[in-house]
Amino acid sequence: MISNLAKRGKVLDSNKDTGFVVFDQVQKSYDGVTLVVKNLNLSIAKGEFVTMLGPSGSGKTTCLMMLAGFETATHGDILLDGQPINDIPPHKRGIGMVFQNYALFPHMTVAENLAFPLQVRNISKSEQQEKVRRALDMVQMSKFANRRPVQLSGGQQQRIALARALVFEPELVLMDEPLGALDKQLREHMQLEIKRLHERLGISVVYVTHDQSEALTMSDRVAVFNDGVIKQLAPPEELYDKPDNAFVAQFIGENNRLIGTVESVDGDYAGVRLASGDLCQALAVNCGAVGEKTTLSIRPERVLIGEAATSNTVEAKVLEQIYLGDHVRCRMSVHGDEEFIVKVPNAPGFSHLEVGQTAQIGWSADDCRALDMDIVR
Amino acid sequence: MLIAPLLIFVLITFIFPISDMLFRSVENDIVSDTLPRTVVALESWSAESQEAPDEDVFAAFYTDLYLAQEYKTHTRLGSRLNYQQTGISSMFRKTGRRVKRFDTDVYTDQFEELDAKWADPSYWASLMNNERVQKQLPETASSYTAWRELMVEEGDNPDAETPEDFVYTSLYRDLMHLSENGASVRNADVRTAMNAVSGFESVSLKEQFIDAEDDWADPKYWATIKLYSGNYTPGYFLNAVDMEQTINGAEVKPENERLYGTLFARTIYMSLFIMGCTILLGYPVAFLLANISRRSANMLLILVLLPFWTSLLVRTSAWKVLLQQQGVINDILVWSGLIDEAGRLIMINNQMGTIIAMTHILLPFMILPLYSVMQTIPPSYVRAAKSLGANDWTAFRRVYFPQSIPGIGAGSILVFIMSIGYYITPEIVGGTQGVFISNRIAYHISSSLNWGLASALGAILLAVVLILYWLYDRFVGIDNMKLG
Structure with missing residues (x-):
């Protein structure tokens, strides 16, 4: 994992092994019966951008609130820079936070909003002004210093909220779905902007979202949450290319799922007998022993068609085609699964398929991952 | 169109009676209606002469009074003028009985x-x-x-x-x-x-009148009649602000006759005080309501609303039971030894009684707008303030409180306007020191039947409220008010 970060050209602090933020066996329960967060272990290095991704109710926001100090962990420790912070009230943690609906104080102007964290820290007036000015410059909002939040657009409010969370120079900034209320274009723009600020300021960011593309674009590492557990913590490309389990494979990106039973395990590979009776060679990532059920995960763009298909070949009938410009999305009946998607690139050398036609398709055993039977979603 | 029935209803039951009442505060055609000839004859007479009017006035007055006593309107006129000059009522009554037996x-x-x-x-x-x-x-x-x-x-x-x-x-x-x-x-x-x-035997009507009632020789009574002979009079209003109309113009009444100024001042400062008490007591309750789970909030809200479902009279009377010197609170204090038998607190029939009872009665009107405003303040604001480094108190003072001000404004206006016109509670628990201007208005409406004065007092009260409302709008801004 560390080599992976280094590969991304990330300069990390020396205490990366201990972690700047550490969740140590953290549990959280609201009613004393159900655990919202189950035995969470997570270590975040200084300067790292970690995203907590997951469906709603998966416990990611609860984790963020525990880190911010608005919720207390039922069990376990949260450490910030080596110090346990369970008993430190939120206002003494020095963590910047951007809220879902920005939470800009409506009765204060933009400049007053930005000066607020400086005022409560008893910073001198002149220094306050200087810092507010710099923070506004940073988000290119200097012209709006005397406006009230309601007079700003969503994107502008977003920038101010960001500037306010950064103005007192925290080392850690938490963001709780900060771009959720923006339209797509603005969201993509802001993603880049946040990413740029993060790189420039060298701060650590813990970002919560349920939007996977947002998570993949911005993060150094993504923690995929489900049901109070981190299903996988990995850099974005690893998360997509090498999902550890069926949930992550299904949650991140598009995925074809085939159910089968493990028949043989030979080193890294497993032979899986599918429901249709055919045998399929797959990478044994997370499957059980011989005789156990497994989920096969194949990305639609890794499916080969016609001559190119040399291994795991099967006759597939084209059920539906959607033309998408750069590729054609093709729904096929494969091994009895009628929801099998194949992406056919719109490029030379790729033959055009017709609906109703039968074609030979196949995939490399390395692109077919035998995973657990965890989910049925 | 759709609101037309309501509009008509309001017009008939609200606007008309109120404007009629307000008009009564300046209306004064009773003198010129009852004594038309006298009013004309008095025009040439001046009160500065310090003498009773001449024979012409008395002759006109004779005709008028003769007709008035036939129509039985002279006593009404007498009571009307009596508001301005005590004694006139009995003069009219006495002379009315005699006028038919004049030597004419x-x-x-x-x-x-x-x-x-x-x-x-x-x-x-x-x-x-x-x-x-x-x-x-x-x-x-x-x-x-x-x-x-x-x-x-x-x-x-x-x-x-x-x-x-x-x-x-x-x-x-x-x-x-x-x-x-x-x-x-x-x-x-x-x-x-x-x-x-020219050879006829003549009768002096002036003498006849003075013979019937000595006071007709006193110019001050004639001055009063002359002063109030106009169709409209500022007299009620002057009276309502402790002034009177004299031949030298409007003058402040002697100190021992002043009443309404004190009452107005007391009504306003006690209303402000009650408003302050409801803010102090209501704010924490509303805060609690807005910050607990919806279930418990609804339960508590029922407790807040419970007094609403009890008759106002019952609640006020309950306070009488609690607060009186031989009442429950005093008994408990004596029993617990905090005060001795001789030192029983006087908590009723004074301003304290009014303040306690009215604060209790008006408390829901403060809590409800406060609660509805506080409910709309997202918890993320306080969280944001804390994450930015503010401790609980600073987060409350700088972020939460300013956003709850519209609720305070709405509650204050509601409580203040309601208490400024409150009647039943001060009447029951207020004694003499704790009554409001509305009690005086009610007295003039139902007991002294001086509707003109009651209307003038009411009009001033209305004006005071409107001015305060305007001031509020000016300094706080009515947009800053949220009723729910």
Whole structure:
């Protein structure tokens, strides 16, 4: 994992092994019966951008609130820079936070909003002004210093909220779905902007979202949450290319799922007998022993068609085609699964398929991952 | 269109009665309606002369009063003028009983003696039909017309009745006037009478009145009548602000007669005090309501609303039971030894009683708007403040409180306006020191029947509220108010 970060050209602090933020066996329960967060272990290095991704109710926001100090962990420790912070009230943690609906104080102007964290820290007036000015410059909002939040657009409010969370120079900034209320274009723009600020300021960011593309674009590492557990913590490309389990494979990106039973395990590979009776060679990532059920995960763009298909070949009938410009999305009946998607690139050398036609398709055993039977979603 | 029924309903039941009431505060046509001739005659008299008016005024007054006592309106006029000058009421009543027995019958007798025609109803009728005669005998014409109207009113036939003495008095006065001026009269009968009247025995009406009631010689009563002879009067309003109209213009009443200024001031400062108490008591409750789970909030809200479902009278009476010197609270304090038997606290029939009871009664009106405003303040604001480094108190003071101000504004206006016009509670627990201006208004409406003054007090109260409302809008901004 560390080599992976280094590969991304990330300069990390020396205490990366201990972690700047550490969740140590953290549990959280609201009613004393159900655990919202189950035995969470997570270590975040200084300067790292970690995203907590997951469906709603998966416990990611609860984790963020525990880190911010608005919720207390039922069990376990949260450490910030080596110090346990369970008993430190939120206002003494020095963590910047951007809220879902920005939470800009409506009765204060933009400049007053930005000066607020400086005022409560008893910073001198002149220094306050200087810092507010710099923070506004940073988000290119200097012209709006005397406006009230309601007079700003969503994107502008977003920038101010960001500037306010950064103005007192925290080392850690938490963001709780900060771009959720923006339209797509603005969201993509802001993603880049946040990413740029993060790189420039060298701060650590813990970002919560349920939007996977947002998570993949911005993060150094993504923690995929489900049901109070981190299903996988990995850099974005690893998360997509090498999902550890069926949930992550299904949650991140598009995925074809085939159910089968493990028949043989030979080193890294497993032979899986599918429901249709055919045998399929797959990478044994997370499957059980011989005789156990497994989920096969194949990305639609890794499916080969016609001559190119040399291994795991099967006759597939084209059920539906959607033309998408750069590729054609093709729904096929494969091994009895009628929801099998194949992406056919719109490029030379790729033959055009017709609906109703039968074609030979196949995939490399390395692109077919035998995973657990965890989910049925 | 859809709100037309409501509009009409409001117009009929609300706007009309209120404007009618407000109009009563300046309306004053009773004097000119009842004493039309006197009002005209008094125009030439000035109160500065320090003397009672002359015979002309008394003669006009005689006719007016004679008619007024026939119509039984003189007592009403008496009570009306009594608001301005005590004693007038009894003068009117006393003189009203005497006016029919004035010695003016000598004129009737002398005219009838001169010519029997003067006793003939049909002769009178035909004579008074003559326009030239009407012009030459103006007083007589006016008296005769008024007399005919009276006869018709009473169901008698004016063509079959001999006119009353006051008509003959007017005739005598007109003829005397003509003969003194040496006017030429075409009508032979009138000319004969005119030539005869100078030999008539005469009666001084001024003396007759003074004989009936000494005070008619006192110019101050006449000054009052003259002052209030206009159709509109500022008198009620002046009275409502502890001033009176004198011949020297409006003057502040002597200290021992002032009442309403104190009452207005007390109403306002006690309302402000009650408003302050409801803010102090209501804010924490509303805060609690807004920050606990919806279930428990609803339960608590029922407790807040419980008093609403109890009669106001019952609640106020309950306070009477609790607060009185032999009441529950004093008993408990004595029993627990905090105070001794002699030191029982006086908590009722004074301002304290009013403040305690009204604070309790008006508390929901503060809590509800506060609660509804606080509910709309997202918890993320306080969280944001804390994450930015503010401790609990600073986060509350700088972030939460400013956003709850619209609720305070709405609650304050509601409580203040309600308490400024409160009536039942101060009446029951207020004693003499704790009553409000509305209690005085109610007194004038139902007991003293001085509706004009009640209206003036009400109008001032309305104006005060509107001014305060305007000030509030000016300094706080009415947009800053949220009722829910």
